[in-house]
């Protein structure tokens with residue numbers, strides 16, 4: 001078949017919804033995307049190597065907070081969504097989006113194992129007339145250097161028999177306003193035909209599609225977005241440290257700066273960065289640039305500052321306990337919130353894990369409460385959330401607010417606890433309670449005098 005006939009055939013299948021869509025990796029990114037395709041009227045096959053995830057979804061449950069079990073049940077019952085561990089089912093698909101993890105290795109280099117394994121699965125099942133889109137965040141060049149050759153090794157000509165593109169996923173778990181459908185989708189194809197087909201695919205279920213000229217541009221868009229966040233969070237965390245040393249309230253400074261109607265964007269300091277994206281993604285770019293003998297200084301500096309924040313928090317806790325003549329060793333610390341950000345259940349790369357580890361290294365006895373995370377495993381050790389009871393709050397030598405989940409009653413916390421270390425400034429507007437409150441940077445209400453040199 002000619003390029004034009006193959007392309008037209010696929011475009012028609014997308015237009016009349018007879019195309020079968022595959023999503024490889026049905027996690028935080030893949031499941032919401034699969035649901036959008038299913039809602040748009042396609043039959044969707046979610047392929048995942050995890051039998052647990054597949055069984056759960058086929059039972060009509062959801063393991064992703066942003067997708068309801070009811071939604072999954074409706075789509076499974078309508079025959080529009082099926083999850084499977086059977087790789088051969090990818091052969092039924094006309095378009096496949098890849099949303100597998102892209103972690104870092106121990107040496108902070110890209111770990112491409114999952115992408116390579118997904119690419120090999122597709123290559124084994126590929127046939128003419130397919131569109132393959134990589135969505136996993138990765139370094140510029142991945143689509144062309146890793147995905148394209150594997151498909152071409154099957155005798156398929158990219159842009160002629162098979163259409164290949166990169167389209168970064170921008171999902172923000174827990175965001176009440178922006179989700180997969182109303183977040184614009186950037187698409188960069190290997191050839192103009194690839195970008196045309198991939199844009200048509202996403203336009204079927206996403207409000208705005210933004211074509212760019214190459215997969216490398218699309219890959220770099222995602223890295224710019226997350227590097228922008230990492231660098232600005234690094235800057236504001238450093239401002240917090242600066243404010244602490246100057247004895248100025250960082251939150252007051254940031255809120256006042258944010259009244260400027262142009263030229264300033266508000267970021268807030270915190271105990272460090274977490275999640276599968278911001279702490280990791282910029283390192284993909286740093287790694288790629290190292291191969292070109294270029295050092296990404298902003299990325300490295302932001303990473304250094306952000307990864308130091310858990311130590312800053314622990315030093316704050318130690319100093320606050322010291323003010324009460326208590327050593328960190330043997331103190332009972334209650335960590336409030338272990339998810340990496342507000343109102344979600346994801347603990348991956350959460351700064352809470354570093355704070356807990358550092359506290360325990362110093363001999364503290366640590367418990368946690370998180371309304372979204374009943375339990376989690378870290379370093380082979382299972383931890384369970386405790387109730388936020390009056391007895392637990394009273395018994396704690398310090399309560400440390402790491403994640404500012406909205407459903408926690410912070411007034412009760414400051415009323416019942418003795419010492420609260422608030423890394424998110426959630427207690428700022430509360431009525432003064434029993435607790436002495438120490439902030440991440442300088443002095444929210446009721447805390448001790450600002451100091452110089454060391455975090456107070």
Ligand SMILES: NC(=O)c1ccc[n+]([C@@H]2O[C@H](COP(=O)([O-])OP(=O)(O)OC[C@H]3O[C@@H](n4cnc5c(N)ncnc54)[C@H](O)[C@@H]3O)[C@@H](O)[C@H]2O)c1
Nearest residue numbers: 025026027028029048049050099100102117118136137169
């Ligand atoms: N989570 C986010 O907020 C977010 C946001 C934007 C982009 N991303 C990017 O999206 C990608 C996926 O992240 P995620 O958070 O959805 O991951 P996830 O861990 O939630 O889901 C990935 C799924 O892929 C499956 N998987 C792994 N290897 C596979 C293979 N070879 N074949 C089939 N299935 C396989 C896993 O079992 C898992 O269910 C990553 O590159 C990430 O950086 C994530």
